[in-house]
Amino acid sequence: DAKTTQPNSMESNEEEPVHLPCNHSTISGTDYIHWYRQLPSQGPEYVIHGLTSNVNNRMASLAIAEDRKSSTLILHRATLRDAAVYYCILRDRNAGNMLTFGGGTRLMVKP
């Protein structure tokens, strides 16, 4: 899987939007951009994924740069429950289904 780069940690205030960046300058044309998160003492949880276009779901939005070399996960109103490690992962759609987790970004949400 191609490498992604994320900040180690970020802080946010409750009820404010959060923009979590991810750089993936070596992304290939067949790589999907996936985001998972891991709440404390839990397994990873799917958040969102996309290929080229921006995506929205009930949890978050994914903004993908036009050149696909970076993307941003947007939490529209952070809650205390959103405090977690967020992982940006590239998965080649022509390869297997395995995910390669990096270090992720630890998001801290302040009340």
Add this chain to the structure above:
Amino acid sequence: EPEVTQTPSHQVTQMGQEVILRCVPISNHLYFYWYRQILGQKVEFLVSFYNNEISEKSEIFDDQFSVERPDGSNFTLKIRSTKLEDSAMYFCASSATGVGANVLTFGAGSRLTVL
């Protein structure tokens, strides 16, 4: 919402003992996975399983590890002779086929402590 169930939630074992971790994937999913996370470290891929055989495995998944789908609902990870360094959280995951294969659903994990 459908979920992946793992048992036991915590197992303590002596070095050299065999351990079986159990998982019940989501019922209509056909891809199954095991991952592990050593305390304070990254989530690491171990193995994926489809159509009753291993489809991918990592270097971690050596001869001490095996997986099985003994019946229509369970998916197990066996560690034949545990080592201290096998102490970790083990996560089972499953995914559907087609477009659904993009989304892995993880269980809450089984904590293995090897003494």
